[in-house]
Amino acid sequence: MDLHWYLRTLEDVVIYVLSSSFSIQASRLEGLTGVWKLVVIGIRVSHWITYHGLALNVTTNLCLFKWIVPCEIHGHSHQVGSIKGLVREVKLCINHGIDLHHLNDASLIHITHKSLIEEFSQAFQLKYYYKNISAAMLYERKHCSLTK
Structure with a gap:
């Protein structure tokens, strides 16, 4: 029951996914929550039950986003980025036999989603089923909920 551990573990999940799936080296900023420049993390906790969001x-x-100062961090060059933008900047775009540079948006989203679920499950020792x-x-389901 340690919220700081929980937040750092969520950050670790994303950092690992970015590194292993896209060869993007992401990191934290000391004293701040999130993975710079790509991820904002917000959680709500009630009775030690977390409602988290990434x-x-x-x-x-x-x-x-060029008009937004992330988390009100003034005086630093912490512009917001995206996986798509960073993959296009990476010189080595081949990862696990996949040419990341030429993936379409749907493929990037699918790879990210799958990787996040797998890494989250491992980090928090969960089993998931599709x-x-x-x-x-x-x-x-929608019809039944409307008629009740």
Whole structure:
């Protein structure tokens, strides 16, 4: 029951995913939460149950971010970035036999999502299972909740 450990572990998950999946070397800034320049982490804790959130810029359009000072950190050059932008800057774009430089947005999002789930599960010793849900099942679930 250590919130600092929990936050640092979430950061570790993202740092590992960025390194192993995209050859992006990300890091923390001492005293601040997040993975600079790509991830903002926010959590809520109630009775030692965490409601966590990660905002990871994968293919985000960053045009308007140039006007934002992240976490009110003035006097530093901490511009917001994205996986897509950084992968395009990396000279070595081959990772695990995949040419990262030419991936489309959907592929980048899919790789990131899969890697985050796997690493999160390992870091927090969780098992996860995928279940295919048909459109009919979604409709039925929505219809049932509206009629109750």
